[in-house]
Amino acid sequence: MSNTDKRGPLQVARRARLLEQLQRDGVLRVSDLTDALGASTVTIRRDIAQLASEGLVRRVHGGVALPTGDEQRDTEDVFSGSIGMLVPSLDYYYPHVARGAEEAARELDLRIVLRGSSYETEDDRPQLNRLVDQGVDALIVAPRMDAPTAQQTIEWLAALGIPVVLLERTAAAGPHHAHLESVVSDHAQGAGMAVRHLAGLGHRKVGVVLAALSPTSPHIHRGWHEAVTELGLDVTGTVDEQVPDARTPDSKNALDKTLDKTLDRVLETGTTALLVHADAEAIALVQRCEERQLSVPGDLSVIAYDDEVAGLFSPALTAVRPPRGSIGRAAVRLAADRLADPQRPTHRIVISPSLRIRDSAARPLSPADTR
Numbered sequence: 098m099s100n101t102d103k104r105g106p107l108q109v110a111r112r113a114r115l116l117e118q119l120q121r122d123g124v125l126r127v128s129d130l131t132d133a134l135g136a137s138t139v140t141i142r143r144d145i146a147q148l149a150s151e152g153l154v155r156r157v158h159g160g161v162a163l164p165t166g167d168e169q170r171d172t173e174d175v176f177s178g179s180i181g182m183l184v185p186s187l188d189y190y191y192p193h194v195a196r197g198a199e200e201a202a203r204e205l206d207l208r209i210v211l212r213g214s215s216y217e218t219e220d221d222r223p224q225l226n227r228l229v230d231q232g233v234d235a236l237i238v239a240p241r242m243d244a245p246t247a248q249q250t251i252e253w254l255a256a257l258g259i260p261v262v263l264l265e266r267t268a269a270a271g272p273h274h275a276h277l278e279s280v281v282s283d284h285a286q287g288a289g290m291a292v293r294h295l296a297g298l299g300h301r302k303v304g305v306v307l308a309a310l311s312p313t314s315p316h317i318h319r320g321w322h323e324a325v326t327e328l329g330l331d332v333t334g335t336v337d338e339q340v341p342d343a344r345t346p347d348s349k350n351a352l353d354k355t356l357d358k359t360l361d362r363v364l365e366t367g368t369t370a371l372l373v374h375a376d377a378e379a380i381a382l383v384q385r386c387e388e389r390q391l392s393v394p395g396d397l398s399v400i401a402y403d404d405e406v407a408g409l410f411s412p413a414l415t416a417v418r419p420p421r422g423s424i425g426r427a428a429v430r431l432a433a434d435r436l437a438d439p440q441r442p443t444h445r446i447v448i449s450p451s452l453r454i455r456d457s458a459a460r461p462l463s464p465a466d467t468r
Contacts, residue, residue, distance in 0.1 A: 181228030197425030287450030288320030304336025
C-alpha cells in the first residue's frame with residue numbers, strides 16, 4: 098500500500114518544506130533536515146524514501162538532491178547507513194525475518210548486510226567481528242545463548258559502542274545487568290492460544306511435543322503449561338515429550354522411535370490433542386498416525402507451531418504463526434531509532450503470534466461417534 102494514502106497534514110507540510118529547501122540549496126544532508134524541520138532522522142529518511150519513489154528527489158549518500166534533468170525516477174539504491182544482521186539459519190524461519198528487515202531498511206534508506214551462523218556454532222564472535230570490521234553502523238543479532246561463550250559475546254556486544262538489537266533473544270550485561278535492546282515473539286502466548294483453541298473445541302487432555310534442540314521450545318512449553326493449568330486441564334496425565342530434530346538426517350530412527358512412544362502415550366492417557374513444535378515434527382507425527390491407523394483430526398487433533406509449511410500439508414495443519422516479518426521490521430526500526438537518538442531508553446519489544454485455523458483440529462470424538 099502506498100504511504101501516500103496514509104499522509105496526514107503534518108507529513109504533507111513537512112515534505113513540502115523539504116522540497117522548498119531542496120529547491121533553494123540543491124543538495125541537503127539528513128542531519129541538516131532534522132535540524133531545519135524539527136523531525137527525527139528516521140522520519141526524515143521515510144520522507145526522502147517516499148519522495149524518491151515519486152521521482153521528486155534523488156537519494157544520495159547521507160542525504161538528498163534534486164533529480165537530474167534526464168531522469169524520471171531515481172532507481173539507484175544509495176544508502177545512508179548499514180546494519181549487520183547475523184542469524185542462525187538461512188533456510189528455516191529466519192529468511193522471513195530477514196525479508197522483513199530488508200523492507201524496513203529500504204524505507205529508512207539503510208542497507209542490510211546479512212550473514213548466517215549455525216545452531217551448532219560455539220562462538221558467534223568471528224562472524225560478528227567481520228561485520229564490525231566492515232564498518233556497519235548497527236548490529237541485529239540472534240546469538241546462540243546456550244554456548245559456553247554466550248555471556249562473553251553479550252558483554253562484548255554491549256561494549257561495542259554501536260546500536261545492538263537482539264533478535265528472538267533477551268540478555269543483560271554489565272555490573273547492573275542492564276538489558277540490551279531486543280525484539281522477540283511471544284511464543285508462550287502463541288502456545289496458550291493453541292491450547293485455548295483446542296479447549297474451546299472440547300479437548301480436556303491437550304499434550305505437547307517439542308523439538309529438543311530448539312531455543313523456542315522452552316517458551317512454548319511454558320505457555321502450554323500455563324494455559325493448561327489456568328484452564329484446569331490435566332497436566333500430568335497427558336503427553337509431554339521432546340523429539341529429535343526431524344531435519345537432522347541421522348536422527349531418523351530416533352525420531353521414529355520417539356513418535357511411536359508419543360503415540361503410545363496418547364493412547365494410554367486418552368490424550369485427544371497435541372501442540373507440536375515445529376512443522377517438520379508435526380508433519381512426521383501426522384504421517385506416523387496414518388501408518389498406525391489413527392486419523393487426524395478424528396482420533397487426534399494436531400496444531401503445529403511455526404507455520405513454515407504446515408498449510409501445504411494434507412490435511413492442512415492448524416498452526417501458530419510467529420510474527421517473523423514483523424520481528425525483522427521492528428528490529429531494524431529499533432536500530433535506526435538508536436542511531437538517531439543514542440540516549441533514548443532501552444526498548445524491548447514483544448510481538449504476538451497468530452493462530453491459523455485449518456483442517457487438523459476438530460472437536461474430540463464422543464462415545465457415540467466411535468460406535
